[in-house]
Amino acid sequence: MNDHEILFDMINENISQMDQIIDHIYTAQNSYNRNRLLNQLRKNIFAVTVLIRGLQKSTGADHPQSDGARIFTPAELAACNGKNGNPAYVAVNGIVYDVTNAAAWAGAVHFGLSAGRDVTGEFAVCHAGQQILNGLKAVGKMAG
Amino acid sequence: MEEIGRQSVPKRNLIWLTLTGCSGDIISLLDGADPDFKNLITKMTNLIYNNNLMAAEGEAAMEGLFGVAGKDYILAVEGAAATKDNGLYHVIGRWKGEPVTAYRAVRELGEKASHVIAVGTCASDGGVSAANPNPAACVGIQSLLNRKVIKLPGCPCHPDWFMGTLAHLLLFGAPELDDRNRPLMFYSTLIHDICPRRPFFDQGLFASRLGENACMFKLGCRGPVTRVDCPIRKWNERVNWSIGGGSPCIGCAMFGFPDQMEPFVSFNTTRQGWI
Numbered sequence: 001m002n003d004h005e006i007l008f009d010m011i012n013e014n015i016s017q018m019d020q021i022i023d024h025i026y027t028a029q030n031s032y033n034r035n036r037l038l039n040q041l042r043k044n045i046f047a048v049t050v051l052i053r054g055l056q057k058s059t060g061a062d063h064p065q066s067d068g069a070r071i072f073t074p075a076e077l078a079a080c081n082g083k084n085g086n087p088a089y090v091a092v093n094g095i096v097y098d099v100t101n102a103a104a105w106a107g108a109v110h111f112g113l114s115a116g117r118d119v120t121g122e123f124a125v126c127h128a129g130q131q132i133l134n135g136l137k138a139v140g141k142m143a144g
Numbered sequence: 145m146e147e148i149g150r151q152s153v154p155k156r157n158l159i160w161l162t163l164t165g166c167s168g169d170i171i172s173l174l175d176g177a178d179p180d181f182k183n184l185i186t187k188m189t190n191l192i193y194n195n196n197l198m199a200a201e202g203e204a205a206m207e208g209l210f211g212v213a214g215k216d217y218i219l220a221v222e223g224a225a226a227t228k229d230n231g232l233y234h235v236i237g238r239w240k241g242e243p244v245t246a247y248r249a250v251r252e253l254g255e256k257a258s259h260v261i262a263v264g265t266c267a268s269d270g271g272v273s274a275a276n277p278n279p280a281a282c283v284g285i286q287s288l289l290n291r292k293v294i295k296l297p298g299c300p301c302h303p304d305w306f307m308g309t310l311a312h313l314l315l316f317g318a319p320e321l322d323d324r325n326r327p328l329m330f331y332s333t334l335i336h337d338i339c340p341r342r343p344f345f346d347q348g349l350f351a352s353r354l355g356e357n358a359c360m361f362k363l364g365c366r367g368p369v370t371r372v373d374c375p376i377r378k379w380n381e382r383v384n385w386s387i388g389g390g391s392p393c394i395g396c397a398m399f400g401f402p403d404q405m406e407p408f409v410s411f412n413t414t415r416q417g418w419i
Contacts (some may be wrong), residue, residue: 046356050349082413100347103361105362106366106392106410107409111369
């Protein structure tokens with residue numbers, strides 16, 4: 001069995017479990033049982049998303065790489081603030097970096113700084129001389 | 145600690161000042177174990193002053209506090225110091241007709257102490273007391289003293305961090321400190337690097353709501369920027385810790401807490417849809 005088939009089997013197993021749980025919810029005797037079943041349903045939904053993500057990885061269906069030469073206006077950078085499903089980008093010294101999955105930018109906020117901004121000044125004050133930018137993916141340049 | 149039990153290390157005087165804060169650090173210390181608070185005050189130190197716990201009141205309490213002048217003592221301070229209007233926003237007592245402000249207590253008792261330990265984030269770096277807009281102009285106590293202050297940030301400070309630092313002081317002298325004067329034995333590794341959920345982060349499996357058993361990076365977890373040993377030591381005698389309880393780390397043991405660690409939980413982030 002290849003990876004796909006295993007993942008498909010597990011997804012189908014989860015879906016049929018979810019069907020059964022929904023059947024049981026219709027006849028749940030009290031709110032404790034109902035909530036217990038609903039909690040299990042959430043776990044199944046999460047499991048399915050994880051499995052689908054695994055499917056994407058194994059088919060190489062990742063998000064397309066950004067064009068490294070993209071030019072950003074300040075307004076375009078501001079839109080990449082990490083909210084509402086937008087990626088989180090910051091500009092340092094004219095280069096725009098993707099901090100969406102950077103550990104230190106959890107919730108698209110780092111020490112009170114929101115993504116979608118030029119943080120050259122703050123970076124120079126706090127991280128001068130540190131090899132931090134090397135570890136970030138550059139996705140473009142600021143205009144001008 | 146056997147040396148302390150055998151009385152070969154002398155008990156030293158300890159003053160605990162509860163200043164501009166929530167008094168959470170003394171509460172936390174009272175919940176400590178192995179060694180516990182009873183051990184602290186019977187075997188390790190003579191606790192000369194603690195406004196929550198001592199029997200003395202009023203003028204007698206202040207006499208006891210300022211009576212340490214000229215003697216050897218260790219000063220532990222929890223809470224920041226309010227500095228606006230000469231510190232009148234925090235008065236800890238009256239002595240000889242004058243109000244004794246937190247501001248005055250830190251400066252008079254801090255310079256001559258053998259060691260000063262800032263317990264908790266407020267005493268270390270201002271913390272919640274100094275959060276925006278900081279109407280009483282609260283500051284961490286290091287900025288009021290010319291001598292070195294050992295910082296034990298945490299909201300509250302874990303009882304082990306204080307007990308461990310104090311025991312090291314009693315037995316071996318000051319512990320090794322980092323460049324922010326925090327003991328390396330507690331404050332060296334990032335939570336992110338010892339988090340049990342790190343494999344989820346590395347695989348890109350992120351929780352979209354609280355309580356899900358996955359990495360809480362997308363919810364705004366501050367583990368990646370916080371240096372302290374919560375994942376190993378845990379709280380309440382090793383029962384649990386924030387991430388174990390299904391809540392992200394809010395960076396309470398870092399400078400910049402709380403303003404620069406907010407928002408503590410974010411639901412409106414980079415995750416788009418389910419997949």
